[in-house]
Amino acid sequence: MFKKKDNQEKDTQEKKGFFGKLVKGLTKTRDNILGGVDQVLGSFTKIDEDFYEELEEALIVADLGVNTAMTIMEDLRQKVKEKKIKDTAEVRDLLMEELQELMKNEENLYDFTEKKSIVLIIGVNGVGKTTTIGKLAHQYKEAGKKVILAAGDTFRAAAIDQLAEWSNRAGVELISQQENSDPGAVVYDAVQAAKARNADILICDTAGRLHNKKNLMEELRKLFKIISREYPEAHKEVLLVLDSTTGQNALQQAKQFKDIADITGIVLTKLDGTAKGGIAIAIQTELNIPVKYIGVGEGMDDLQRFDSEEFVTALFNEEG
Numbered sequence: 001m002f003k004k005k006d007n008q009e010k011d012t013q014e015k016k017g018f019f020g021k022l023v024k025g026l027t028k029t030r031d032n033i034l035g036g037v038d039q040v041l042g043s044f045t046k047i048d049e050d051f052y053e054e055l056e057e058a059l060i061v062a063d064l065g066v067n068t069a070m071t072i073m074e075d076l077r078q079k080v081k082e083k084k085i086k087d088t089a090e091v092r093d094l095l096m097e098e099l100q101e102l103m104k105n106e107e108n109l110y111d112f113t114e115k116k117s118i119v120l121i122i123g124v125n126g127v128g129k130t131t132t133i134g135k136l137a138h139q140y141k142e143a144g145k146k147v148i149l150a151a152g153d154t155f156r157a158a159a160i161d162q163l164a165e166w167s168n169r170a171g172v173e174l175i176s177q178q179e180n181s182d183p184g185a186v187v188y189d190a191v192q193a194a195k196a197r198n199a200d201i202l203i204c205d206t207a208g209r210l211h212n213k214k215n216l217m218e219e220l221r222k223l224f225k226i227i228s229r230e231y232p233e234a235h236k237e238v239l240l241v242l243d244s245t246t247g248q249n250a251l252q253q254a255k256q257f258k259d260i261a262d263i264t265g266i267v268l269t270k271l272d273g274t275a276k277g278g279i280a281i282a283i284q285t286e287l288n289i290p291v292k293y294i295g296v297g298e299g300m301d302d303l304q305r306f307d308s309e310e311f312v313t314a315l316f317n318e319e320g
């Protein structure tokens with residue numbers, strides 16, 4: 001009984017800590033989005049065409065992009081009409097409501113963590129794939145799961161070493177081969193190991209940089225095939241890692257990867273300190289792929305499940 005209460009308190013504390021970190025990390029993004037929005041809200045007293053145009057412009061330049069800003073403005077106009085709103089100040093709440101609706105996720109996003117799963121981490125070079133794998137390994141090990149990592153980025157020796165270091169830090173097993181070996185062979189071995197050891201989660205690293213884009217996509221296709229063939233009963237989770245500091249570019253990357261992979265979720269990294277976090281809104285709105293995790297630092301604990309409601313609240317509320 002007491003223990004339960006302690007746990008609950010710990011959970012609440014942890015949640016507060018996470019939220020605090022999110023609020024802090026989003027400072028520049030908030031200034032970028034809300035700074036512009038508040039300026040428009042403050043400089044108009046009447047809701048007219050000029051007001052709408054300036055508001056739309058503020059959203060576009062805050063990295064939400066043209067398409068997302070247009071979607072938001074259409075809905076907003078509708079809501080203003082329906083609710084017969086006259087005061088521009090009230091539009092702030094409407095906007096928050098609208099973003100919360102746009103960002104709403106289904107409930108079963110993390111079911112894969114309760115199943116036997118193979119998680120394939122994909123994305124272009126430097127976005128934070130290997131770091132994310134280390135953080136995920138740590139998180140699931142802490143939750144009592146048996147985790148195995150596969151060093152599927154064999155393009156550079158340093159990539160294998162980097163993952164080996166993370167596997168040590170997290171205290172989980174690593175399956176690897178030497179540089180330039182076939183990533184398919186590494187993943188094949190890792191799948192056999194996961195089955196033999198009855199692992200809960202196998203997380204596979206992949207190369208972000210190959211000789212060219214076509215190679216990269218071919219390689220990924222091969223890996224998908226091996227996984228499906230060798231372990232059909234495992235749940236397949238494909239997480240695309242995107243660097244939030246690249247803004248609209250991240251959205252373009254997502255569109256390209258979407259063509260070759262059934263992406264089940266996005267990991268948005270480097271949200272700490274960037275002003276371009278508005279891209280999270282654009283990704284959810286335009287691609288219809290849920291952002292599942294966000295990276296808020298380089299440390300082992302700096303990966304959070306993405307709570308979109310919290311994200312919007314953190315954007316609109318400085319104290320949290």
Ligand SMILES: Nc1nc2c(ncn2[C@@H]2O[C@H](COP(=O)(O)OP(=O)(O)OP(=O)(O)O)[C@@H](O)[C@H]2O)c(=O)[nH]1
Nearest residue numbers: 125126127128129130131208269270295296297298
């Ligand atoms: N501030 C911050 N830095 C991060 C975050 N995630 C990753 N990084 C840093 O980004 C850099 C690149 O991360 P990696 O994990 O090596 O990226 P990668 O996608 O594996 O790169 P390649 O293997 O070259 O394709 C490293 O310096 C990480 O520490 C984050 O959430 N916040």
Ligand SMILES: [Mg+2]
Nearest residue numbers: 129130153159
């Ligand atoms: Mg890497």
